[in-house]
Amino acid sequence: MIESIVGSLNAGSKYIIPLLLVGIPLYAITVKKIKVYEVFVEGAKDGFTIAVRIIPYLVAILVAVGMFRASGALDLLLSLLAPVLNLIGFPPENLPLAFMRPLSGSGSLGLLTDLVNEYGPDSLYSKIGATMFGSSETTFYVLAVYFGSVGITRSRHALIAGLTADAVGALSAVYICKLLIG
Amino acid sequence: MLNYIWFGMMAISVVAGIFTGRIDAVTEAAISMSKVAVEISIGLIGIMALWLGIMKIAEASGLIRIIARGLRPITVRLFPDVPVDHPAIGSIVLNMSANMLGLGNAATPLGLKAMEELQELNPKKDTATNSMVMFLAINTSSVQIIVPATVVALMGAAVSQIFITTILATLASTITAIVMVKLLEKMKRFSVENAS
Numbered sequence: 282m283i284e285s286i287v288g289s290l291n292a293g294s295k296y297i298i299p300l301l302l303v304g305i306p307l308y309a310i311t312v313k314k315i316k317v318y319e320v321f322v323e324g325a326k327d328g329f330t331i332a333v334r335i336i337p338y339l340v341a342i343l344v345a346v347g348m349f350r351a352s353g354a355l356d357l358l359l360s361l362l363a364p365v366l367n368l369i370g371f372p373p374e375n376l377p378l379a380f381m382r383p384l385s386g387s388g389s390l391g392l393l394t395d396l397v398n399e400y401g402p403d404s405l406y407s408k409i410g411a412t413m414f415g416s417s418e419t420t421f422y423v424l425a426v427y428f429g430s431v432g433i434t435r436s437r438h439a440l441i442a443g444l445t446a447d448a449v450g451a452l453s454a455v456y457i458c459k460l461l462i463g
Numbered sequence: 464m465l466n467y468i469w470f471g472m473m474a475i476s477v478v479a480g481i482f483t484g485r486i487d488a489v490t491e492a493a494i495s496m497s498k499v500a501v502e503i504s505i506g507l508i509g510i511m512a513l514w515l516g517i518m519k520i521a522e523a524s525g526l527i528r529i530i531a532r533g534l535r536p537i538t539v540r541l542f543p544d545v546p547v548d549h550p551a552i553g554s555i556v557l558n559m560s561a562n563m564l565g566l567g568n569a570a571t572p573l574g575l576k577a578m579e580e581l582q583e584l585n586p587k588k589d590t591a592t593n594s595m596v597m598f599l600a601i602n603t604s605s606v607q608i609i610v611p612a613t614v615v616a617l618m619g620a621a622v623s624q625i626f627i628t629t630i631l632a633t634l635a636s637t638i639t640a641i642v643m644v645k646l647l648e649k650m651k652r653f654s655v656e657n658a659s
Contacts, residue, residue, distance in 0.1 A: 297564055297566060298566060298568075298569065301517065301569075302517060305517055305520050305521045305524070305526060306517070306520055308524055308526060309520045309521070309523060309524035309526075312524065313523070313524040313525065315520065315523050315524050317520050320516075320519050320520050320523050321516035321517065321519060321520055322516065323516075323519055324515045324516040324517070324518055324519025324520070324522075325512035325513065325515055325516035325519075326512075326515075327511070327512075327515050327579075328507075328508050328509070328510075328511035328512030328513070328515050328516075328572070329508050329511075329512065331507075331511055331515075331575050331579070332504050332505065332507040332508040332511050333504065333505075333508075335504045335507070336500065336501055336504045339500040339501075339503060339504055340496075340497045340500040340501065341469060342469070342500075343496040343497070343499055343500040343503075344473075344492075344493050344496045344497050344500070345469050345472040345473050345476075346472070346496070347492035347493060347495065347496030347499075348472065348473055348476035348477070348480075348489050348492050348493050348496075349472045349473075349475065349476045350492065351476070351480070351485060351488040351489050351491065351492035352475070352476035352477070352479040352480040352483065352485055352486075352488070352489045352492075353479055353480070353483035353485050354475050354476055354478075354479035354480075356483075357479060357483075383603075390613060393614070393617060394617060397617050397618065402617070402618045402619050402620075402621040403621050407618065407621070408618075408621065408624060408625050408628070411610075411614050411617070411618050411621075411622070411625045411629070412625050412628040412629050412632050413632070414611070414614055415605075415607060415610050415611055415614050415625070415629040415632075415633070416605060416607075416629050416632035416633035416635075416636055417603075417604065417605050417632075417633070417636060418602065418603045418604065418605040419603075420603040423599065423602050423603045424465075424599060424603065426571065426575070427574060427575065427578050427598075427599050427602065428578075428591060428595070428599070430575045430578055430579070431578045431579055431581075431582040431588075432582075432588065432589065433582075433588075433589060433590065433591050433595065434465070434589050435589055435590040435591060435658035436464060436465050436591050436596075437464070437590065437591050437596055437648075437653045437655070437658050438464075438596055438643075438644065438647035438648060438650070438653040439591055439595075439596045439599050439600060440464055440465060440468065441464070441643070441647060441653075442596065442600040442640055442643035442644045442647060443599065443600050443603040443604070443640065445639060445640075445643050446600060446603065446604040446636040446637070446639040446640035446643065447603070447604070447636065449635055449636050449639040450604065450605075450632050450633065450635060450636030450639070453631065453632040453635035453636065454628065454632040457628045457631045457632055457635075458625075458628050461627065461628055462624055462625075462628065
């Protein structure tokens with residue numbers, strides 16, 4: 282049952298983009314008689330300016346994240362936290378991924394790959410890890426790109442709210458997996 | 464807030480790097496990541512242009528207004544300071560739909576378009592509005608209902624088991640994000656006047 286749902290969702294998702302790319306202009310040209318080529322080019326012009334505007338914000342965030350990852354500070358933090366989190370049932374094996382997820386997309390994918398290679402895809406660690414990976418986003422990256430694109434530097438409560446949600450997401454991943462699969 | 468976290472991360476990295484003997488790696492990471500940041504941004508130009516072009520067609524044909532109207536009951540509560548007929552609502556809805564379907568490539572351009580439209584309503588251009596923070600928090604908590612293709616490839620047959628757990632965990636984090644934003648936006652230290 283679940284397999285067939287997953288299968289058809291993932292099989293269906295590859296048609297969505299082509300359908301949108303054709304469907305939207307089709308509606309515009311037939312129903313509204315819009316000059317789709319001209320309008321497309323008009324909109325596409327903004328792509329360059331927005332992408333370039335993000336650069337300074339992304340440099341700032343990615344450099345800090347990269348230094349943090351390279352320094353071993355994360356390992357130190359994890360070795361301090363692991364015994365405490367172990368008390369509330371948080372497996373130490375999944376801790377690095379939980380902390381890496383908001384910092385780096387490629388970093389957390391690397392850690393998930395390690396988990397799967399080390400313990401196999403059927404292990405609870407891998408399933409918790411995959412759930413964590415799929416249920417959260419790279420918070421620091423999204424913040425830099427989204428706010429950077431319009432020149433927002435005062436982010437107010439955005440980071441706190443985002444990181445709290447990440448923490449709840451990671452904890453939920455552990456408990457939900459233990460409850461439903463473990 | 465971001466000032467302290469940004470500086471703190473770099474300061475901790477340098478101190479930790481000295482202690483762990485990885486200071487060379489820290490320097491190397493700073494230099495290489497600045498390059499990566501530019502590569503990511505430049506790499507976005509094409510996909511941004513593509514989706515912004517398609518979005519312009521959707522906007523001109525009135526499709527965005529139709530979608531925005533359909534989801535008005537939800538968006539009115541999440542983004543009370545955005546007028547119901549404002550184009551930002553349409554972009555926000557499309558961004559969330561793209562996220563839900565796991566279309567990351569399409570989601571970013573749509574999200575940045577939404578930010579641009581929210582910025583038009585912003586009286587203080589360097590400070591995030593309540594709606595912007597809400598939009599960002601929902602985005603960072605991920606509202607994906609399709610397991611990412613990379614995870615499918617990694618997990619193989621075991622992926623069917625994490626389908627439900629991922630939806631439940633993402634639901635928990637998204638609800639947390641929304642509640643946190645609504646709670647914190649009323650606090651004095653996060654007010655627009657005191658913003659940092």
